[in-house]
Amino acid sequence: MNRKNRIKFFLRWGVSIALVLSVTNCKTTSKRDYFDSNFKCFAESGWRDDANFKKYIEKAWLPTRLLYAEDNRKIKQSEIVFAGDSLVHLFLPDLMAKEFPGKSVTNRGIGGDMTETLLTRMEDDVLSLNPKIVVIEIGGNDFIQGKCLSLVQTHLLSIIKTIHSRNPQTRIFLLAVPPTRVRELNQIVPVYNLFLNQVARTTTNVEYIELWDMMRNPDSPTLSEEFIRPNGDSLHFNEKGYELWGKKLRPYLQK
Known part of the structure; x- marks a missing residue:
């Protein structure tokens, strides 16, 4: 299996493992419904189900990171790096090449990633490539776990600080977390x-890319039918969604 096919395999495989473990781990609605009177946010590391979190780290997160480390040693540098959770993870190399022709773009998403786990790998997986631009989409898995909003925000600010401590001129694009079902x-x-x-309005070299409004149903706060995947997946979107990401991002990446 060549490098490109290995990456594709790990991308899809990692997302599948993460999805099964994370979603089955949080069956009780009140654990992630921030408007439920019984809701108590989760302020600890990992998932509420620690056993499944350890399985996820062992079977999906670490193997994907090993692949990325090997790939980083080969490519050494990338002008643009995407980082985040499964929504980034599924932005496959062929799609990226199609949406950003002529650009040096690398995908460093991991299915199941949260703000805290992305923070721990930012230096090795992303910044070691000395990118001029880092595109980030992260946060949805935190809310699947019912993480405390203030904690998620703190981690996001720490991610930005980590990037700019390496190079204050690195441009950071924060993608809106899109609607789901x-x-x-x-x-x-x-x-x-x-x-x-x-955050983008008040932080130098940070910009926010709005996607929620363009991806939602016009009459309700849910993912528009045109972006729904055909396999019953309620969290991710189809290739048409990535075409929208490309359309929104290209003007920013060409500056």
């Missing part, structure tokens, strides 16, 4: 996106 996520994510927008 999960009611609890669609309640809290717009609040988080407002925070991302505010």
Whole structure:
């Protein structure tokens, strides 16, 4: 299996493992419904189900990081690096090449990643490539776990600080977390996106890319039918969604 096919395999495989472990881990709605009177946010590391979190780290997160470390040693540098969770992870190399022709673009997403786990790998997986631009989409898995909003925000700010401590001139694009077909996520994510927008407005070399409004159903806060994947997946979107990402991002990446 050549390098390109190995990366594709790990991307899809890692997302599948993460999705099974993370979603089955949080069956009780009140654990992730921020508007439920019984809701108590989760302020600890990992997932509420520690056993499944350890399985995820062992079977998906670490193997994908090993692949990235090997790939980083080969490519050494990339002008643009995407980092984040499964929504980035599934932006496959062929799609990226199609949407950003002529650009040196590298995908460093991991299915199941949260702000805290992305923070721990930012230096090795992303910054070691000395990117001029880092595109980040992260946060949805935090809210699947019912993480405390203030904790997620703190981790996001630490990610930005880590990037700019290496190089203050690195441009950071914060992608809005898009709508899904999960009611609890669609309640809290717009609040988080407002925070991302505010961070971008007040931080040098950080910009916010709005995607929520363009990907939602015109009449309700849920993913538009045109972006729904055909396999019953309620969290991710289809190739048409990535075409929209490309359309939104290209003007920024060409500056």
